[in-house]
Amino acid sequence: MDAKKKKSEILHLVNWEVAETTVFQKQYFLLAGLMLLILLVYLLRLWHLQILEGSKYRYQSENNRIRLEDIPAPRGIIFDRNGIPLVENRPAYHLLLIREDVQDMDQTIRELAQLCNKPPEEFFGIVEANKTTPKFMPIRLVADLDRDCLARIEAHKVRLPGVVIQLEPKREYRWNGTAAHLIGYLSEITEAELKSEDYEGYFAGEDIGRFGVESAFEKYLHGKRGGRQVEVDAIGRRMRVLDEVLPIPGRNLWLTIDIEVQKVAESCLEGSVGGIVALDPNNGAVLAMASRPTFDQEQFIRGLNKEQWQALSKDPNHPLLNRCIGSAYPPGSTYKAIVALAALKEGMVTPETNFGCPGFLYFAGRKYRCWRDRGHGSVDVERALIQSCDVYFYQAGLRLGVDRIAQYAHYFGLGERTGIGLKGENPGNIPTAAWKKKVFHVPWQKGETLSIAIGQGFDTATPLQMANAFAAIGNGGKLWQPFVVRRIEGGNSDEIDEMKGKLKRTIPVDARYFQVVQKGLCGVVQDERGTAHSAIKDRSIPISGKTGTAQVVKLAEGANRKLAAKMAKLTERDHAWFVAYAPSVDPKIAVAVLVEHGGHGSSTAAPLAQRVIAAYLNGGAAEPK
Structure with missing residues (x-):
């Protein structure tokens, strides 16, 4: 089993x-x-x-390329205080060459030169200068092509492999030359700057702010570049976009200036050399800043050649100098308002103190003259301001001494930068005994105190400083830090920064003393004996101010002033000042006018200040409505 x-x-x-x-x-x-x-x-x-399909794909592999295209970010737009565009962007077309795609370099260069009406040697030189640049990287042959040249190139582009037209937003100054010193200009970034931490993320060929607001607010205006990855054919034509990162535009700025008031200020200086500054006495906002001569901002965008730059930089009138902040002048008799406040506060004089003025003051064996040869008689501080009596302020200055005068001048912001934030600001100079000893190695002389007490000698100040000082006088002792941008806007409502005035200090002078000086400054215009009474005809706006004549060439003792003024060369004539605020009670605007070699402040500068004040208070019109 x-x-x-x-x-x-x-x-x-x-x-x-x-x-x-x-x-x-x-x-x-x-x-x-x-x-x-x-x-x-x-x-x-x-x-x-x-x-x-072998032939098809062979053609594509041999003739199509993947390119990385740079997308420049448009700079932020600059507006005036009322939203009127001052600086915008326009499309600019640049001629680029990608050498890797060029089939016949010599023929291509010569044809491009002919189309652009340029010598071939110029283009050959650019190619030679970029010989170390990788061949797949585009090099720029011409920036900002004109329309005719662009049309000719586009018409022939099909037979010009390697030729690329790049679109880039370019700066456009709507009122070219107006407010040029305040707004500034752009120029191409240098190699040294590209290596700097301040310009991290920037590329060669980019324009950066060089002056004014364009420079001071570069980090806001610049934006962030984008890029795209594209497929192009053998002659550089774009076939399709593979990937794209959009640029982030720069942030927009709203300035504090009123363009209509600015244009009036510019017109006031037509044919003259000088500066005009207007401020809001209640917060320090700059309402206008005009400097003459001005310059062509668009010329920097187009590109300056060596000869053009030398002509501009060596011009004896220095058109690139912002005289409102960059040039300091003896303040002349406008300084007397500050000396008066110092003398009152320190008890050196009272509102009732009188000094006799026979037309001169003998001191240390020398005769110090008043501007009025026959003198002013017996005057108090108010009358001394109204008639600008030199002898009164000689006496007040001697009682104060140089160091106490300097102390009060510093209270009003003189002898230091205002903090406006623009490049090239001149601090001016307010002398002290220690300053002279350090600079000249000799002691201070009392006779020099007489000169500085009337705003001559070593005293220097900018128009912006003087406008700010008188704004503080007009508002009763509040010294504000001037500013030029009131709003910075981004791409959405969360990116809005509002700028407000910054109070630097409250000046330690009693209100009653301010009232005495304010009354005197009002009389300069309103009183029949005031130095600006005949110059300012329109009385519809009550203006308070002070004329000033800053001596350029020292006169020989005993010389006839009127005759010397008539005989003087233009460059030897006195500078003309007028600094004012208006209305006299609760002022809304403070203005400083400086005309180089303009002669008398009363006849030359005062009418200009009146026009600017009227333009602002009348809503942009230079004459009352």
């Missing part, structure tokens, strides 16, 4: 193995067939790509 059973098991096992082998063979042949089918499909696809 056991043998039969064992034999039966062996037969069953053999039958199972035969059955299983049959199943395995079927699976094997099925898998092999599937693999063969896949191989066949692959071979058919390979045959299709290489045989049927």
Whole structure:
């Protein structure tokens, strides 16, 4: 039984193995067939790509390129206080060359030179200068193509492989030359600047702010560049965009100036050399800042050649100098208002103190004359301001001394930068005894105190400083830090920064003394004997101010002033000042006018200040409505 059973098991096992082998063979042949089918499909696809469409893909591989294109960010727009655009952006087209794609460099360069009306040597020189630049990187042959040249190139571009036209937003100054010193200009970044941390993320060829607001607020105006990855054909034509990162535009600035008031200030200085500054006495906002002569801002965008730059930089009238902040002048009799406040506060004089003025003061064996040869008689501080009596302030200055005069001048912001934030600000100079000892190595002489007490000698101040000082007089002793941008806007409502005035100090002078000086400054214009009374005809706006005549050439003792003024050369004539605020009570504007070699402040500068004041208070019109 056991043998039969064992034999039966062996037969069953053999039958199972035969059955299983049959199943395995079927699976094997099925898998092999599937693999063969896949191989066949692959071979058919390979045959299709290489045989049927091989020429097409060969052309694409040889002629299409992946390019990385730079997308410049448009700079922020600059508006005036009322939202009127002052500086915008326009489309500019640059001629670029990608040498890797150029088939015949010599022929391409010569044809481009002909189309652009330029000598071929200029383009060959650019190519040679960039020979170390990778050939796939574009090099710029011409910036800011004119329309005719652009049209000619586009018409011939199909047979100029490697020639690319790049679109870039370019600065456009809506009132070119107006407010040029305040707004500033752009020029191309240098290699040294590219390596600086201040310009991290900038690229070669970019324009950056060089002057004025364009420079001071560069980090806000600049924006962030973008880029795109594109597929181009053999002649540089874009086939499709593969990827793109959009640029982030620069933030917009709203300035504090009123363009209509600015234009009036500019017109006041037409044909003259000088500066006019207007401020809001209640917060320090700059309402206008005009400097003459001005310059062509667009010329910097177009690009200056060496000869043009030398002509501009060597011009004897220095058109690039912002005279409102960068040039300091003796303040002349405008300084007397500060000396008067110092003398009153220190008890050197009272409002009732009178000094006799016979037309001169003898001191240390020398005759110090008053501007009025026959003198002013007996005058108090108010009358001395109204008639600008030199002798009164000689006496007040001697009682104060140089160091106390300097102390009060510093209270009013003289002898230091205002903090407006623009490049090139001149701090001016307010002398002290220690200053003279350090600079000249000789002691201070009391006779020099007489000169500085009337704003001559070593005293110097900028028009901005004087406007700010008189704004503090007009508002009763609050010295504000001047500012020129009131709002910075970004791409959304969360990116808005409002700028407000910053109070630097409250001047430690009693209100009653301010009232005495304010009354005197009002009389300068309103009183019949005031030095500006005849110059300012319009009385519809009550103006308070002070005339000043800053001596340029020292006269010989005993010389006739009127005759000397008539005989003097233009460059030897006195500078003309008028600094004012208006209305006389609760002022809304303070103005400083300085005309170089303008002669008398009353006849030359005062009418200009009146025009600027009227333009602002009358809503932009130079004459009352």
